[in-house]
Amino acid sequence: MKDLDTEIILRLKSSPGYVTRDELGKACGVGSCDVLQAVETLRSRGYRIDEIPGEGYRLVAAPDLIDACEIKTALADSGPTREVHVFTSVTSTNDVGARLAKQGADHGTVVVAEEQTEGRGRLGRRWESPPGLGLWFSLVLRPDLDARASSAVSLVCALGVAVALRKRYGIKADVKWPNDVVVGPRKICGILTEADFTDGRASLIILGFGLNVLHVLNDFPPELRGKATSIRLETNRRVGRAKLLAEILGAVEEKYAIFSSEGFVNLRRELLALSPLIGKVTRVVTGGGEVEGTALGIDDTGALVLRTESGQLRSVIAGDIVRVG
Numbered sequence: 001m002k003d004l005d006t007e008i009i010l011r012l013k014s015s016p017g018y019v020t021r022d023e024l025g026k027a028c029g030v031g032s033c034d035v036l037q038a039v040e041t042l043r044s045r046g047y048r049i050d051e052i053p054g055e056g057y058r059l060v061a062a063p064d065l066i067d068a069c070e071i072k073t074a075l076a077d078s079g080p081t082r083e084v085h086v087f088t089s090v091t092s093t094n095d096v097g098a099r100l101a102k103q104g105a106d107h108g109t110v111v112v113a114e115e116q117t118e119g120r121g122r123l124g125r126r127w128e129s130p131p132g133l134g135l136w137f138s139l140v141l142r143p144d145l146d147a148r149a150s151s152a153v154s155l156v157c158a159l160g161v162a163v164a165l166r167k168r169y170g171i172k173a174d175v176k177w178p179n180d181v182v183v184g185p186r187k188i189c190g191i192l193t194e195a196d197f198t199d200g201r202a203s204l205i206i207l208g209f210g211l212n213v214l215h216v217l218n219d220f221p222p223e224l225r226g227k228a229t230s231i232r233l234e235t236n237r238r239v240g241r242a243k244l245l246a247e248i249l250g251a252v253e254e255k256y257a258i259f260s261s262e263g264f265v266n267l268r269r270e271l272l273a274l275s276p277l278i279g280k281v282t283r284v285v286t287g288g289g290e291v292e293g294t295a296l297g298i299d300d301t302g303a304l305v306l307r308t309e310s311g312q313l314r315s316v317i318a319g320d321i322v323r324v325g
């Protein structure tokens, strides 16, 4: 949001009655044409601003924006003190997280943005992250993990998200190996894990979360309408994103703490209970070709274990599930 827009909103928020265009202009040090233009911009962003000729403007309702003050307040109320960086628009919160990590950002640092212009999934795929609809954020982790165990981190965090969506919002969220949270066949949240490795160990992980919150079906591009969903579509509720971020972070960090101290073993049962593909015939596309078999489980490194038709056991570290029988 531009400075003038923020100024006008702050003035309107602090005034119980109507404020004239001239008063607003004087207070912000601009002309009344600038005020008129800024009010139109704010309206197009979802602010409901009432106007009475001669009396001026009054703020009736503000949209649920990813706003630094709101986010910081929600996080401060709910967990450990941490560094939080809030942006209106970034290329990708993972890019910003990586840059901050290079500058020394601590474990637990959060980067959140209203919009990503180049939000990405795995293998450079696009992640739709328009303003006003989702929770697009990254978490900087500084683990000391065997590189082979790092792919389990996405699953552990997906478990945290699914559990939070179930407990708080009654959504029947499941974990879809290796990095999705789904409701039936539709994806509600995708997780991107980008790690730096030193001497066979993961020393830095930037975990990116894309959670669809306020979308109605038409907010998704046509090609995603059959395979994406949002909290609003599942519950008919418009959930406030600042509070939601605090809840999701709390749940993710709880699972991550168990993973860090005890490994994957104690999370596996919970994860398998929320993994509908276990026991089903599954086809996975990997970098080295396709593997088909009955999904038996997930091993300690987060790999999916399949039994092929010939009875062979195969562990797949990364890939995309294209069919579940």
Ligand code: BT5
Residues within 6 Å of the ligand: 091, 092, 093, 094, 095, 116, 118, 119, 120, 121, 122, 123, 125, 126, 127, 128, 129, 136, 137, 138, 179, 180, 187, 188, 189, 190, 191, 192, 207, 208, 209, 210, 211, 212, 224, 227, 228, 229
């Ligand atoms: C993922 O990749 O699911 C990981 C997505 C991670 C996004 C977050 S947002 C914050 C952080 N910053 C980033 O730049 N990224 C992370 P993958 O499994 O490769 O799935 C990508 C596929 O999901 C796309 O090819 C689409 O088919 C689909 N997709 C794209 N946008 C979607 C959305 N908003 N909701 C549901 N599906 C979507």
